Amino acid sequence: MALADPPSSPRPPGGPDPVIFAQDLRHSYDGKRFALNGVSFSVRRGEIFGLLGRNGAGKSTLIKAMTTLIQTTSGTLRILGMDPAREGQKIRNRVGVVQQGESFDFSTVQGNLDIYGVLWGLSKPERVQRREQLLARFGLEDVRKRRAFDLSGGQKRRVQVAREFMHDMDVLFLDEPTVGLDVIMRHTLLDSIRSEAQRGLTVVFTTHNLEEADYLCDRVAVIDEGRILLLDSVENLKRLYGGKKTVDLTVSGADVPEFYRQLGERLGARAAVTVHGKEAVILSDETKSVLSEIAQLSQASGVQLEWLNVRGNTLEDVFLRSVAHPERSNGAA
Amino acid sequence: MALPNLFRLIYRNIRVNTDPGSLVILVGLPGMYLIFFGFGFGSLASAGGDSRAYLAFLAPGIMSFQVLLAGTVGGSMLWADRRYGMLSQLLSGPFTRFQYLLGIILASVLFGLGGAAVMLVVALGLLGSVPTLPLSLAVMFGTIVLGSLFFGGLMLLLGALVKSNTTYNSIQILVLFVVNFASTVFYPLSNSLPVVLRAMFWVNPLTYVANAVRGGYTGSLTVMDGYELLLLTVEAVVILALATRAYLRSDISFE
Numbered sequence: 001m002a003l004a005d006p007p008s009s010p011r012p013p014g015g016p017d018p019v020i021f022a023q024d025l026r027h028s029y030d031g032k033r034f035a036l037n038g039v040s041f042s043v044r045r046g047e048i049f050g051l052l053g054r055n056g057a058g059k060s061t062l063i064k065a066m067t068t069l070i071q072t073t074s075g076t077l078r079i080l081g082m083d084p085a086r087e088g089q090k091i092r093n094r095v096g097v098v099q100q101g102e103s104f105d106f107s108t109v110q111g112n113l114d115i116y117g118v119l120w121g122l123s124k125p126e127r128v129q130r131r132e133q134l135l136a137r138f139g140l141e142d143v144r145k146r147r148a149f150d151l152s153g154g155q156k157r158r159v160q161v162a163r164e165f166m167h168d169m170d171v172l173f174l175d176e177p178t179v180g181l182d183v184i185m186r187h188t189l190l191d192s193i194r195s196e197a198q199r200g201l202t203v204v205f206t207t208h209n210l211e212e213a214d215y216l217c218d219r220v221a222v223i224d225e226g227r228i229l230l231l232d233s234v235e236n237l238k239r240l241y242g243g244k245k246t247v248d249l250t251v252s253g254a255d256v257p258e259f260y261r262q263l264g265e266r267l268g269a270r271a272a273v274t275v276h277g278k279e280a281v282i283l284s285d286e287t288k289s290v291l292s293e294i295a296q297l298s299q300a301s302g303v304q305l306e307w308l309n310v311r312g313n314t315l316e317d318v319f320l321r322s323v324a325h326p327e328r329s330n331g332a333a
Numbered sequence: 334m335a336l337p338n339l340f341r342l343i344y345r346n347i348r349v350n351t352d353p354g355s356l357v358i359l360v361g362l363p364g365m366y367l368i369f370f371g372f373g374f375g376s377l378a379s380a381g382g383d384s385r386a387y388l389a390f391l392a393p394g395i396m397s398f399q400v401l402l403a404g405t406v407g408g409s410m411l412w413a414d415r416r417y418g419m420l421s422q423l424l425s426g427p428f429t430r431f432q433y434l435l436g437i438i439l440a441s442v443l444f445g446l447g448g449a450a451v452m453l454v455v456a457l458g459l460l461g462s463v464p465t466l467p468l469s470l471a472v473m474f475g476t477i478v479l480g481s482l483f484f485g486g487l488m489l490l491l492g493a494l495v496k497s498n499t500t501y502n503s504i505q506i507l508v509l510f511v512v513n514f515a516s517t518v519f520y521p522l523s524n525s526l527p528v529v530l531r532a533m534f535w536v537n538p539l540t541y542v543a544n545a546v547r548g549g550y551t552g553s554l555t556v557m558d559g560y561e562l563l564l565l566t567v568e569a570v571v572i573l574a575l576a577t578r579a580y581l582r583s584d585i586s587f588e
């Protein structure tokens with residue numbers, strides 16, 4: 001499915017007992033605007049489920065609801081078959097959470113991991129063993145004696161993620177875990193997550209980075225303004241746009257906005273145009289006519305073509321199209 | 334076997350608050366008060382003579398001062414955990430909100446007891462002897478527990494209500510200063526004091542703590558001390574109820 005309302009009765013893709021089951025979740029912080037507005041989905045055991053969306057789309061609210069930090073205004077939510085409203089503590093005993101914001105104790109890196117191990121009830125030998133493994137795995141050995149608050153942004157993020165692996169869990173929630181990480185460490189983290197998922201860990205994570213969602217996720221949900229706009233496997237989402245190509249365009253000149261406005265008008269329903277300043281991403285299955293319109297219009301308007309590229313679809317195109325707003329796009333969903 | 338949740342939280346609270354910097358504030362500051370004020374003001378009080386009498390007066394006062402510091406530790410823990418994300422992190426783990434609160438309160442009490450015990454040892458070093466009678470010790474440390482509960486509750490209330498770092502620190506310093514110096518920690522309540530100042534002494538719970546601890550220390554407890562302890566108990570219950578209510582209604586983070 002794609003570009004559709006969420007199913008009224010979500011069925012878990014991998015069996016009758018989903019690890020996470022959400023139906024028609026709604027949540028409002030102020031009683032006026034809904035941060036979640038009818039969200040339905042399910043996640044099966046061992047699945048890596050990605051939540052994609054812009055800032056303020058509702059991803060973090062959804063994570064908070066699933067980790068029992070907030071109770072949704074309405075709807076049904078089950079985590080590991082339990083109701084967060086009544087069995088919050090039982091759920092929290094079996095999940096791990098890496099929050100979006102910083103969260104450290106006033107201690108060293110090693111101290112933070114150690115204290116977390118105590119909090120989760122690990123014996124000292126087990127604690128030391130896990131701590132040492134994680135310090136090595138996340139490249140934190142050199143900074144183990146430094147205070148967590150004094151680290152760089154990427155190092156802090158690594159500590160937060162490493163710390164969560166101090167304890168066993170059935171479901172891991174990661175709220176933008178790779179922010180601030182360099183490429184190598186990002187892949188180390190993603191590979192660690194994948195490896196844990198292969199051993200049965202269910203992972204729900206939010207990200208802005210669509211490449212890593214493409215790399216890691218079994219399924220993704222694109223969320224915007226509290227609603228799920230798309231929900232499917234990455235491959236299916238790309239296949240949905242299989243007949244289409246993407247044209248990347250950069251122009252310069254006196255009146256770029258007017259150029260894009262006229263281009264949108266000329267292309268009409270043949271293409272979806274998403275504009276960001278001088279750049280545009282144009283999604284269409286009639287690439288030749290799109291290129292022809294661009295050439296004609298640029299000559300007529302005096303706008304110069306700086307960059308033009310035709311390529312196959314990526315998840316980013318799917319995402320852009322799904323969340324594109326009328327004022328920024330033409331023909332987008 | 335793993336410790337119960339509450340003990341794990343207490344362990345964590347103690348561990349993160351016993352770094353060298355915190356210990357200087359918790360033990361070093363009152364220790365210096367005892368030594369410098371004890372000898373400095375002692376010589377003034379005895380007109381250049383033996384300062385031991387004032388030291389013996391000040392020692393139980395400084396033990397009482399520990400309840401105020403213990404309270405600030407509790408309030409600061411809650412505030413910092415909200416500010417730096419650890420509260421939401423802990424509450425997305427195996428702990429309930431109430432366990433978290435209890436963990437802070439009990440850690441504050443332990444800090445109060447520990448600090449008072451250290452001051453007693455310092456007093457032993459300075460004076461050569463301190464009371465060791467079980468009843469005296471029970472009165473002194475029982476009062477410390479009550480005082481820590483009261484000031485722990487007061488500072489938790491502050492930690493639950495205030496978001497701004499500057500506001501929190503300003504109020505905390507003001508409370509520390511006024512409560513500390515408008516009490517019988519450093520000097521006895523004298524009739525020569527202005528009426529307003531005397532009234533401040535009388536309504537100040539730290540005065541009740543200092544009087545009872547001093548009564549236990551010198552073996553001179555009075556009926557009045559008993560009434561003050563009763564009042565302190567009631568006040569501690571009320572302030573803890575208010576703090577719990579404010580905490581349960583507060584946001585778990587400043588996002």
